[in-house]
Every structure is written in C-alpha cells, then in structure tokens.
Amino acid sequence: MSKYWSDLVTQLEPYIPGEQPSMTNITKLNTNENPYGPSPLALTAMKSLLNQDLRLYPPPGADQLKEAVADYYALNADQVFLGNGSDEVLAHVFNGLLKQSEPLLFPDISYSFYPVFCKLYGISYEKIPLTDDLSLDLEGYKRPNGGIIFPNPNAPTGRLLPLKAIEQLLQKNEDSVVVVDEAYIDFGGQSAAILINQYANLLVVQTMSKARSLAGMRIGYALGSAQLIEGLERVKNSFNSYPLGHLQIAAGIAAFEDKVHFDKTRNQVIESRGWIAEQLKNLGFNVLPSAANFLFVQHNQESAENISEQLRDLGIIVRHFKQPRIEDFLRITVGTEMQNRQLITALVGLLK
Numbered sequence: 001m002s003k004y005w006s007d008l009v010t011q012l013e014p015y016i017p018g019e020q021p022s023m024t025n026i027t028k029l030n031t032n033e034n035p036y037g038p039s040p041l042a043l044t045a046m047k048s049l050l051n052q053d054l055r056l057y058p059p060p061g062a063d064q065l066k067e068a069v070a071d072y073y074a075l076n077a078d079q080v081f082l083g084n085g086s087d088e089v090l091a092h093v094f095n096g097l098l099k100q101s102e103p104l105l106f107p108d109i110s111y112s113f114y115p116v117f118c119k120l121y122g123i124s125y126e127k128i129p130l131t132d133d134l135s136l137d138l139e140g141y142k143r144p145n146g147g148i149i150f151p152n153p154n155a156p157t158g159r160l161l162p163l164k165a166i167e168q169l170l171q172k173n174e175d176s177v178v179v180v181d182e183a184y185i186d187f188g189g190q191s192a193a194i195l196i197n198q199y200a201n202l203l204v205v206q207t208m209s210k211a212r213s214l215a216g217m218r219i220g221y222a223l224g225s226a227q228l229i230e231g232l233e234r235v236k237n238s239f240n241s242y243p244l245g246h247l248q249i250a251a252g253i254a255a256f257e258d259k260v261h262f263d264k265t266r267n268q269v270i271e272s273r274g275w276i277a278e279q280l281k282n283l284g285f286n287v288l289p290s291a292a293n294f295l296f297v298q299h300n301q302e303s304a305e306n307i308s309e310q311l312r313d314l315g316i317i318v319r320h321f322k323q324p325r326i327e328d329f330l331r332i333t334v335g336t337e338m339q340n341r342q343l344i345t346a347l348v349g350l351l352k
C-alpha cells in the first residue's frame with residue numbers, strides 16, 4: 001500500500017500465475033507448458049537475428065507473422081491481431097470489445113484472469129455456473145449480455161464444447177461478441193476459426209505458448225472479422241506500438257511453418273494424456289474427459305490438497321485451486337513420458 005497509488009491500483013486484485021520454481025530438478029506439471037521444446041526451426045530463426053540489427057524497432061504490425069497465421073487459417077491478414085502473449089490480446093479484447101453496458105458472461109469455473117481484466121477495466125460481469133458435471137451450461141447464456149467469453153477446451157476442466165454448440169451461441173447473440181479462448185484447441189478440438197467469415201460477432205483467441213511450446217516468447221493472437229480486428233488495433237496502437245520484437249516475429253513464423261514438429265509433439269501429448277488417464281482411473285481417480293494438455297481429476301478418498309502436498313515433497317508440482325466447487329480436484333499437466341511415469345509411480349506409493 002502506498003499513498004501514491006491511484007484508487008484503481010489500490011483496488012486491483014492481480015492474477016496469480018502458477019509458480020515457476022527456480023529449482024531445476026523438479027517435475028513441473030502445474031502450468032500447462034508443453035513438455036517438448038519449440039520447433040528447432042524457431043530456435044534457428046531467432047539465433048540468426050542475434051546481431052546489431054536489434055537496434056532497430058521491429059515492424060509495428062508484425063505483418064509477416066500476421067500473413068503466416070492468416071495463411072494457416074485461410075483468412076486475410078486484416079483478420080489477424082497479434083499481441084505479447086494471448087493475455088495481452090485478451091486485455092485489449094476486454095477493453096476494446098467487452099466493456100459494454102450489459103454485463104459480460106463467463107463460466108464460474110474458468111480462466112481466472114477474466115475477472116482480473118474486468119476489475120482493471122471496470123467491466124461488469126456475471127458468472128454462469130457450469131453444470132454438475134462441469135460442462136458449459138449453454139442455457140445459462142441466454143440472457144442480456146455485453147459479450148460472452150470462455151476457453152474451449154475449458155480451463156481448468158479440459159472439457160470441449162463442440163463447434164455446433166458454439167455456432168448456436170453465435171446465432172443467439174448477434175448483438176454481442178462471443179470470444180472463444182482456444183489456448184488448448186490443438187490438443188483435441190476443432191478451431192472455431194472456420195466460422196469467422198460466417199459470424200461477424202466471433203472472435204477466436206489463441207496462443208503460441210501451449211501447443212507450439214513458445215510460452216517463453218510471449219506470442220498470442222486473435223482471429224475475427226476485419227472490423228473486430230480493427231477495433232483491437234485501435235486499442236493496441238494507443239497502448240504499445242511494438243508488442244512483438246524481432247525474435248518473437250521470427251520464432252512465430254518458423255513455428256507455424258514447422259508442421260512436422262507441431263504434429264509430432266502434440267500427438268505425443270495426446271497419447272500420453274490417454275495413458276495417464278487410464279493409470280489415474282485405476283488408482284481411484286475420477287478423470288474428466290480432456291481435450292487439452294492437462295487432466296482435471298478427483299480422487300475417491302484422498303483430498304486433493306493432501307495429494308498435491310505429498311507430491312510436492314517428492315518434487316512433483318501439480319495445480320490445486322482452493323476454490324469453491326473444485327477444491328477436490330487437481331489439474332495435472334501432461335509431461336514427458338518419463339515425467340508421467342514418475343507421477344504415476346509416486347501416486348501408487350502415496351495411495352496404497
């Protein structure tokens with residue numbers, strides 16, 4: 001607290017990310033990073049830029065990366081918005097598109113950054129409870145709103161909403177923007193990006209942090225109609241002209257070009273997810289169906305808090321949310337095959 005803070009700063013409730021421990025001998029299954037590294041082509045592209053030319057500002061629109069993303073999704077470059085991680089993209093989306101007179105709607109169990117953005121920008125919101133099995137309650141969104149946002153697959157549940165359901169939501173909400181936060185879509189879902197030319201109220205937000213394994217580079221993007229994107233550009237150009245540096249742009253382009261690495265690593269994650277789910281079920285866990293690179297699980301006897309603390313003592317970190325409705329659950333990121341075996345071995349020891 002300081003008397004020099006503005007009222008706004010005093011009242012903020014900042015987002016708390018999952019911890020990034022400094023110890024290296026730890027099995028880190030708590031923040032949904034990709035256990036496999038980024039494309040070697042991305043690393044090479046970045047290395048080739050480590051020279052005196054870094055004195056120059058990057059191209060403000062990062063147009064080449066925009067083209068690469070647009071090509072991949074069969075869109076035009078003016079339908080792509082880029083930002084410093086999708087968290088920054090989301091910040092501009094909240095500020096530029098979701099601050100309306102009616103409240104914003106999002107699920108009660110969801111990405112916990114959403115209410116933080118609402119507080120920052122003074123946006124009123126209503127949380128729509130997930131159903132008892134932690135699925136999105138589509139009926140709940142049939143009410144006056146200034147926008148709708150949810151992750152698909154949802155975080156931290158991993159549950160996927162089919163495109164058909166998203167399409168129904170878009171049709172019933174022609175007067176407000178529906179934002180689909182697809183941070184994990186490449187691990188098992190079909191992107192709503194194919195609906196963009198049909199629905200002017202659809203905005204799809206994605207990140208290169210998860211399936212493309214570049215969390216450390218901070219690259220996110222939004223896909224939507226040219227009008228929605230222009231709105232976001234207006235906010236961005238009133239905030240930071242150069243959210244992406246030379247290295248980010250080059251890494252992003254190369255990562256999009258390296259389809260082989262992308263498919264190989266995400267398929268490994270998908271396969272491991274199936275294996276871990278089976279093992280966990282055998283150990284007495286209820287495992288929600290996941291289309292993401294993590295599993296949301298609940299043990300039939302032992303408390304989630306106990307399990308997470310005991311795993312931590314063994315050097316394995318998973319995520320436990322001390323939050324109503326989900327305090328009995330753990331969110332476990334899919335790791336390398338070795339990390340996954342280590343997790344299961346540890347659990348077998350703890351639960352016997």
Ligand SMILES: *Cc1c(COP(=O)(O)O)cnc(C)c1O
Nearest residue numbers: 085086087111151183207209220
């Ligand atoms: C990880 C995540 C993000 C943020 O990704 P960055 O691009 O790294 O900022 C956004 N939304 C959801 C649901 C996420 O899980």
